[in-house]
Amino acid sequence: DAGITQSPRHKVTETGTPVTLRCHQTENHRYMYWYRQDPGHGLRLIHYSYGVKDTDKGEVSDGYSVSRSKTEDFLLTLESATSSQTSVYFCAISVRLDDNEQFFGPGTRLTVL
Amino acid sequence: AQSVTQLDSQVPVFEEAPVELRCNYSSSVSVYLFWYVQYPNQGLQLLLKYLSGSTLVKGINGFEAEFNKSQTSFHLRKPSVHISDTAEYFCAVRKTGANNLFFGTGTRLTVIP
Numbered sequence: 103d104a105g106i107t108q109s110p111r112h113k114v115t116e117t118g119t120p121v122t123l124r125c126h127q128t129e130n131h132r133y134m135y136w137y138r139q140d141p142g143h144g145l146r147l148i149h150y151s152y153g154v155k156d157t158d159k160g161e162v163s164d165g166y167s168v169s170r171s172k173t174e175d176f177l178l179t180l181e182s183a184t185s186s187q188t189s190v191y192f193c194a195i196s197v198r199l200d201d202n203e204q205f206f207g208p209g210t211r212l213t214v215l
Numbered sequence: 216a217q218s219v220t221q222l223d224s225q226v227p228v229f230e231e232a233p234v235e236l237r238c239n240y241s242s243s244v245s246v247y248l249f250w251y252v253q254y255p256n257q258g259l260q261l262l263l264k265y266l267s268g269s270t271l272v273k274g275i276n277g278f279e280a281e282f283n284k285s286q287t288s289f290h291l292r293k294p295s296v297h298i299s300d301t302a303e304y305f306c307a308v309r310k311t312g313a314n315n316l317f318f319g320t321g322t323r324l325t326v327i328p
Contacts, residue, residue, distance in 0.1 A: 144219075144321050
């Protein structure tokens with residue numbers, strides 16, 4: 103295990119409510135990522151971080167924001183959840199940005215009703 | 216733009232038979248190529264990667280893949296599958312020097328006893 107935990111592991115919420123997912127790592131890796139996994143799409147990058155308070159957008163960032171106030175925590179926030187954001191969310195970490203292996207967390211299954 | 220195509224969404228195969236999971240990519244520049252495996256209700260694990268050098272790459276659990284630049288392919292193979300290989304397999308590509316991993320849509324391998 104790469105020392106990555108995600109919380110919560112499962113969440114059901116209603117449209118329009120805010121939701122925050124947490125990724126926590128014990129590896130002290132600099133780079134952290136948030137992906138969503140949907141049938142027929144594979145994994146798509148939402149946002150990533152290259153250090154404390156340094157973040158950038160991925161290919162599907164609309165409707166999501168992130169924050170990283172500590173090396174070990176990377177938060178993903180849905181300000182106003184929509185049904186299209188029902189998905190499985192994975193956090194990943196890597197040693198370097200060009201590091202060729204990313205280590206993945208166990209995932210969070212989010213359902214927006 | 217980069218894209219990754221996994222031609223088969225599902226591949227059933229009998230135990231101890233060989234298997235090939237196909238992956239093609241499109242990119243105008245050099246890329247790194249990866250195969251990840253996802254067991255049920257788990258995150259992704261790296262199976263193998265191609266960075267440079269020998270085009271035949273060996274990974275964990277007896278899997279191997281061959282990079283074919285002229286055909287822009289990176290097919291995954293195993294000569295004899297086990298029940299425990301039942302999982303979803305994702306091909307991914309990263310353009311050299313870029314931030315993002317782009318994933319294919321996945322191939323669900325089911326090993327039949």
